[in-house]
Amino acid sequence: MATPLHPIDQLGAWHRIRPLELLPWVLAVGYYFLPNSNLPLGTEILTWALFTLSLDLVLGYTGIVSLGHAAFFGIGAYAAGLVARWLGWTEPITALIFAGAVSGVAGVISGLIVLRTHGLTLLMLTMAVAVMLKELANKLGWLTGGADGLQGIVIDPIFGQFRFDMFGRTTYWYALAVLFLAWIVARRIVHSPFGRSLVGIRENATRMSAIGSPVMLRMVTVYAISAAMAGVAGALLAQTTRYVTVNVLSLEYSGDVLIMLVLGGMGRLYGAFAGSAVFLVLRDELSKLSPYYWSFGIGLLLVATVLFARGGLLGIVDTLWDRIKRWRA
Amino acid sequence: MPSALIGILFDGIAYAMILYIISVGLSVTMGLMGFANLAHGAFAMAGGYLLVTLMAALGLPFLASLPIVFVVVALGSIVFERLLYVRLYRAGELDQVLFTIGLIFMAIAATTFIYGPLPQAVRLPAYLMGQVDLGFRSFPTYRSFLIVIGAVLILALWLGLERTRLGAQVRAAVDNRRMAESLGINVGRLFTTTFALGSGLAGLGGALGADILAPTPSYPLEHIVYFLIVVSVGGLGSIRGPFVAALLLGVMDTAGKYYVPDFGAFFIYVAMMGLLLWRPHGLFGRA
Numbered sequence: 001m002a003t004p005l006h007p008i009d010q011l012g013a014w015h016r017i018r019p020l021e022l023l024p025w026v027l028a029v030g031y032y033f034l035p036n037s038n039l040p041l042g043t044e045i046l047t048w049a050l051f052t053l054s055l056d057l058v059l060g061y062t063g064i065v066s067l068g069h070a071a072f073f074g075i076g077a078y079a080a081g082l083v084a085r086w087l088g089w090t091e092p093i094t095a096l097i098f099a100g101a102v103s104g105v106a107g108v109i110s111g112l113i114v115l116r117t118h119g120l121t122l123l124m125l126t127m128a129v130a131v132m133l134k135e136l137a138n139k140l141g142w143l144t145g146g147a148d149g150l151q152g153i154v155i156d157p158i159f160g161q162f163r164f165d166m167f168g169r170t171t172y173w174y175a176l177a178v179l180f181l182a183w184i185v186a187r188r189i190v191h192s193p194f195g196r197s198l199v200g201i202r203e204n205a206t207r208m209s210a211i212g213s214p215v216m217l218r219m220v221t222v223y224a225i226s227a228a229m230a231g232v233a234g235a236l237l238a239q240t241t242r243y244v245t246v247n248v249l250s251l252e253y254s255g256d257v258l259i260m261l262v263l264g265g266m267g268r269l270y271g272a273f274a275g276s277a278v279f280l281v282l283r284d285e286l287s288k289l290s291p292y293y294w295s296f297g298i299g300l301l302l303v304a305t306v307l308f309a310r311g312g313l314l315g316i317v318d319t320l321w322d323r324i325k326r327w328r329a
Numbered sequence: 330m331p332s333a334l335i336g337i338l339f340d341g342i343a344y345a346m347i348l349y350i351i352s353v354g355l356s357v358t359m360g361l362m363g364f365a366n367l368a369h370g371a372f373a374m375a376g377g378y379l380l381v382t383l384m385a386a387l388g389l390p391f392l393a394s395l396p397i398v399f400v401v402v403a404l405g406s407i408v409f410e411r412l413l414y415v416r417l418y419r420a421g422e423l424d425q426v427l428f429t430i431g432l433i434f435m436a437i438a439a440t441t442f443i444y445g446p447l448p449q450a451v452r453l454p455a456y457l458m459g460q461v462d463l464g465f466r467s468f469p470t471y472r473s474f475l476i477v478i479g480a481v482l483i484l485a486l487w488l489g490l491e492r493t494r495l496g497a498q499v500r501a502a503v504d505n506r507r508m509a510e511s512l513g514i515n516v517g518r519l520f521t522t523t524f525a526l527g528s529g530l531a532g533l534g535g536a537l538g539a540d541i542l543a544p545t546p547s548y549p550l551e552h553i554v555y556f557l558i559v560v561s562v563g564g565l566g567s568i569r570g571p572f573v574a575a576l577l578l579g580v581m582d583t584a585g586k587y588y589v590p591d592f593g594a595f596f597i598y599v600a601m602m603g604l605l606l607w608r609p610h611g612l613f614g615r616a
Contacts, residue, residue: 065423113606119422120365121609124561125602131554132598139591220379251550255430262427290437306428307416 024273028176032169038284039168045280046175047236050182052260052272054229057256059152060267061190063202064115068130069125069230071110072103074249078137078232079103079152081238081288086143090156096178096235104224104229110293111223115216122307127251132250149245153238164240171240178236184227184271189225198222199267211231261300335466337584343472345579346479347538349572352559353486354527360503360566364414365422368429369547370556371436376402376532377544378440381449386511390610391454395536403525404533433548433549440546448545453489471540478537482530483572490568498524503566558601564614573612 005013028046051073058064058273079099083089088100114125120184144150157163162170189195199217200208209215238244247253256279264275279298286294309316355369376398383394415423415434457474458465469568491494502516508517537543542552558578563570581597589596604612 059423065426067426076614106568112561113602114344117605117609120565121605122562123365123422123426124557127554127557127603128602129596132595132602135592135595135598139595188459190448194413211340251554258427259430294438295434295441296438299431299438302434303413304430306431308422 011191011193011196015188020118024270025180039172039285041169041280041284043171043175043240044221045277046172046179047233047240048257048260048276048280048297049273050175050179051230051233051257051270052264052276053179053182053186054226054233055257055261056269056272057186057189057222058226058268059261060271061195061202062198063194064219064223065123066126067251067258068126068128069131069226069257070249070251070253071133072084072227072230073128073234073237073253073257074130074137075106075185075227076100076234077143077148077238077244077248077267078229078234080235081153081244082143084153084155084239085150090154092155092158092174092239096232098240099238100232104228106172106231107224107227108220109212111220111227115219115223117167127254130254131251134246137246137249144244144246147246148227150238151245151285153242153244155239155242164242175236175240178232182232183269186229189222189310194218194221202267205291218244227262259298261312262305263301263312265327268314271312273275278313333467333587337587338580339468339476340578341470341583342576343475343479343579344538344541344583345572345575346475346483347534348555348559348579349575350482350534350537351531351533352556352563352567352571352575354524355556356368356532356560356563356567356571357499357523357527358502359560361506361523362418362419363408363422365425366414366429366558367426367553368432368436368549369528371433371437371558372406372528372531373535373542373552374436374548375405375413375450376388376442376535377539377542378541378550379443379532380447380536381451381544384452391457392533392612395533398536399529399533401457403529406528407521407525410521412593414524433553437546444546445543446546448543449539450543451539453540475537482533489612495519495522534553535540558597560611562601562611564611567611567613570611570613 004010028042031042032039051069053068053070055069058066058069076099079102080095081106083095083098088303089095114122114129117125138146140146141148153163154190156172156176162169164174190198196206197213197218200213205215234248237248258274260279262275263271263279264273265271282297283294286297305312311318313316351370351373354372355366358364358366358369379398379401380391382393382554383389383397384391389397391578399434408430413428420428452470459470461470461473490499498509498519500513501512502514502519507515535542536546544549547550559571559574562577563572563574577595581600582594585594585596586590608614
């Protein structure tokens with residue numbers, strides 16, 4: 001049996017990228033070159049993977065259950081959409097950063113307010129923030145386009161070079177690059193001492209504050225980081241589809257992102273990728289057959305995941321892998 | 330008092346009765362077992378659809394259908410409780426939330442499949458249409474009927490909780506589950522009974538209020554926020570708290586739609602956030 005590593009060496013070991021961790025990127029790049037690839041769907045998956053990754057930091061690593069994460073996705077989408085539509089801020093990358101910053105600030109403010117509570121109250125408050133913003137966006141129709149959505153968003157070529165073409169080639173690479181950068185950030189966070197303290201809070205918040213960890217500060221910090229990341233995902237949606245509806249703030253979106261994360265597997269970064277890909281491909285396929293199939297299928301899948309596969313898809317893969325190793329040994 | 334204000338109060342109270350009858354079971358479920366049952370609204374929806382079916386397909390009168398709805402939804406909920414919910418009593422709230430969201434999706438799909446996507450209209454009997462004259466003013470008969478029925482049900486519920494053996498057991502188990510179990514109360518069976526009663530009431534509320542909240546497949550998702558507001562603002566495990574919360578919500582919502590139609594729901598969410606931050610366990614909840 002191998003001797004256990006010193007904690008610092010363990011963190012260092014996690015930091016080094018293992019070959020298997022490159023698999024999602026190889027697949028994403030490979031998908032682009034497939035002859036019959038559906039690039040708009042691919043871009044949608046990349047965008048939702050980023051949104052799901054942001055929820056993983058809060059829910060998977062820190063254990064904060066939120067029923068309103070779409071609040072930050074929506075703030076980012078509207079921030080990027082509104083500045084492009086009304087202020088002529090059509091440069092995509094700075095607008096993306098701006099949207100992330102706005103969502104991050106919103107995360108700090110709402111985090112300071114809602115993270116004081118637990119259980120049902122926390123669920124209700126996170127949900128209330130999102131439905132409240134949705135109501136506001138709906139009623140400020142002169143600004144946001146209301147129920148019809150915000151149209152007429154113009155986006156400049158990236159670096160002044162790459163125009164957003166109608167086949168979605170540029171948007172695919174753009175979304176992939178943003179997701180890759182966010183993945184590096186998220187990876188650094190969860191494998192840092194700060195990330196370990198988040199896991200400590202998830203496992204036992206009382207004990208963490210007993211050993212001197214500033215629990216509330218840590219939670220608000222990760223909530224804000226996650227909010228910023230969700231905001232970037234929302235901005236990505238606004239820029240790649242050049243359209244924002246009030247749905248970006250809806251309970252359905254908050255639920256969808258939660259389902260994607262749980263389906264893929266929480267607290268393991270890559271669950272976000274697997275979950276969003278499986279969810280969106282299934283929805284695309286099943287909705288073609290009939291809308292009931294999709295709704296019933298996802299409900300059944302969710303119930304089955306909770307009852308039989310608590311680790312999600314990647315949890316199943318882990319279990320199978322362990323069995324194969326034991327069987328060989 | 331100006332006439333518009335009386336009208337708002339009246340409509341608001343009628344709405345509150347429906348909200349309360351539907352949500353009270355959820356409050357007890359959450360208080361007794363700590364089970365976050367987001368799918369509670371599906372039982373209310375089932376009540377509404379069952380009423381429509383009984384009246385349209387079997388030609389039963391409105392009043393005779395109501396007790397049948399209560400009994401059928403209550404018995405049906407026992408199946409769900411024994412087969413599915415029971416597996417998750419010891420799970421965390423995230424699992425319970427996800428599981429019940431899954432049930433909501435399946436309920437929506439099943440309902441759309443059977444009844445189609447459009448809202449169903451309930452044909453109210455002639456004696457519930459029109460106005461009833463109370464001397465100084467006349468009121469809509471259907472809403473007056475809701476208030477009277479609601480008041481009778483609430484009275485029965487409170488008396489039942491205070492005066493019967495079952496009620497005493499429920500109060501004991503909500504207060505201190507372990508102590509109640511040590512005294513020989515079978516909390517598991519008690520829970521099944523209250524779950525069935527609560528779901529039956531939700532079904533009855535869904536049927537009674539079918540003219541205000543029309544049965545549609547998205548019902549459990551559309552109205553869940555309001556049911557949860559009633560429960561969380563009222564306080565978990567409380568019977569009286571949700572009534573106060575339902576009254577506040579019903580009257581505020583009706584007034585909001587009348588005076589500030591553009592921002593009605595917005596102010597309700599603001600008020601709820603303020604209330605929950607001031608009292609995280611609700612108006613009548615205990616820490």
